[in-house]
């Protein structure tokens with residue numbers, strides 16, 4: 096289904112609706128002015144974006160993503176939905192938005208440090224996937240907010256804080272032409288570079304922004320509009336001289352123009368339907384159809400668990416199993432893996448939160464439960480355990496006792512018990528068994544269910560179930 100909105104290029108006098116009437120800050124100060132310096136290109140570009148949103152009637156559907164950089168406070172100015180993304184991550188945030196809310200109009204507004212330096216991977220991949228969003232790329236040839244360091248788009252010879260004698264292509268590389276780079280990709284539908292200097296160029300800029308938004312309305316996919324903009328403050332020029340510098344120095348290198356436009360031939364992207372069907376949801380959650388999601392354990396509060404060992408010991412898998420079992424039990428869960436720099440043999444740990452309330456953060460800094468599968472893990476995390484918590488120690492590999500006196504320590508030979516069953520690799524299942532014996536947050540039957548769906552071979556399922564039982568029944 097495609098939708099057509101007639102776009103005009105009329106000029107809005109004064110404030111477009113998509114810009115707030117007052118810019119109220121948290122502090123209650125600075126209600127009337129933006130924080131942009133006089134002559135800054137951001138103000139101009141944002142007014143044009145706001146005009147387009149208002150005149151196309153998209154205000155209620157638009158989500159504006161403000162980046163890190165001088166435009167970070169756009170959420171104070173843009174009377175639209177607003178999300179503030181970490182540095183460089185706006186296209187990734189936008190991807191989530193357009194997929195979760197296909198009817199929204201998503202604008203990823205980014206500076207050149209943001210888009211072409213820290214966020215290079217995000218922009219290339221979002222463009223390559225052809226996400227249905229519009230990217231407004233403000234190329235002012237410098238890192239504005241942090242005081243004028245060199246950006247990937249800084250001109251050769253341009254003096255910046257980090258290139259005081261001027262950018263040298265031999266050591267700092269050449270200015271990156273992002274519009275040209277993006278245009279080489281298969282998926283983007285429309286890529287244009289505009290300058291925002293004189294009246295003629297401002298009109299072109301206005302038109303390009305509208306076109307990008309229109310293509311998004313029509314679900315035609317990814318559009319990229321690079322705007323050459325001024326930063327008088329860091330260029331150490333007057334606003335007038337800055338405009339001249341864009342015209343004389345930037346435009347000959349960053350040539351304005353349309354670099355790709357396949358909008359006339361490209362088919363609209365299919366509109367993903369929201370998956371609210373219960374059967375579908377059960378499939379996503381890995382639940383058997385028709386099975387009730389009911390908690391088998393009593394109230395558990397929030398259990399924060401850290402499982403640590405060396406790579407290959409199955410610490411991460413054990414955490415994923417606990418989390419899956421909790422989820423199948425209708426609890427809230429998170430699982431956050433952390434890998435050491437090495438591969439097999441290196442350290443690995445995961446954080447699991449299982450709770451009967453919504454979980455605020457998946458990070459576990461003060462675990463109630465620590466499962467230490469090897470000595471370095473006990474050494475690293477013992478002090479982090481919350482007072483009154485419990486530490487489960489793999490006594491097969493850990494040759495010391497827990498030093499803390501304000502926590503409970505449980506010792507069990509995870510590795511030996513697993514080896515006794517003929518499968519040393521099931522030490523993590525033994526650890527789960529020990530956990531279940533001392534922590535009543537997860538029902539043992541739920542773990543069996545997870546094991547049954549995790550292994551294809553019947554023998555592997557049975558050995559792992561026996562390993563869980565061995566840990567559960569172990570008495571020191």
Ligand SMILES: Cc1ncc(C[n+]2csc(CCOP(=O)(O)OP(=O)(O)O)c2C)c(N)n1
Pocket residue numbers: 163164165166182205206207208209210213233235237238239240241246
């Ligand atoms: C992860 C991270 N790295 C670095 C910074 C510091 N930082 C803030 S703004 C900025 C540069 C922004 O420059 P640009 O994207 O060109 O935007 P402008 O300020 O010129 O509009 C940097 C490096 C940060 N906030 N977060």
Ligand code: SF4
Pocket residue numbers: 130131132134135136137165235239240325326327328329
């Ligand atoms: S430092 Fe540059 S980019 Fe930032 S607000 Fe001032 S003129 Fe604009």
